[in-house]
Amino acid sequence: MCRRCHSAHEAYSCSKLAQVMFTYHLCDELESSGAPVTVNAVDPGVVNTRLYSHLCCLTRYTHRLIAHFLFKTPVDGAATAVYSALSPHLERVSGCYLHEGRCVESSSNSYDKDVQTRLWQNTCDLLNLQHSLELHAHITPELK
DSSP states (O other): OOSOOOSHHHHHHHHHHHHHHHHHHHHHHHHHHTOOOOOOEEEOOSBOOGGGTTSOHHHHHHHHHHHHHHSBOHHHHHHHHHHHHHOGGGTTOOSOEEETTEEEOOOGGGGOHHHHHHHHHHHHHHHTOOSSOOOGGGSOGGGO
16 A cells, blocks of 8 residues: 655545545445445546646646546546446445446555555544444344
């Protein structure tokens, strides 16, 4: 996983990798607890948002010009997230990385179970939460 981030773009990439790894571990936790919940990582692609609005004027103008022609609109970028939430094809599918509405492989780094576990444990520690989900006691019988 990312040890040090030397640029804003690298920090952003590291945060996206962490989200995917956290999602994979959450999927494992939910499955082992017997929870009838699915979880998938959604990649909207490159979307034209205000993420780069802090850039200097010339760079911002160049970015806007490129983004206008090559990036998705926010509405188009939301399509995969909406698909993952509403599609009957994904109703019992969990642990997928969805890109352009398809389940595809994520980066090889994202499958490192040891790093996923450390990320999960560190997050739980920071939030003062238990390291494992013990949801089965709280699930009503009609949801199982």
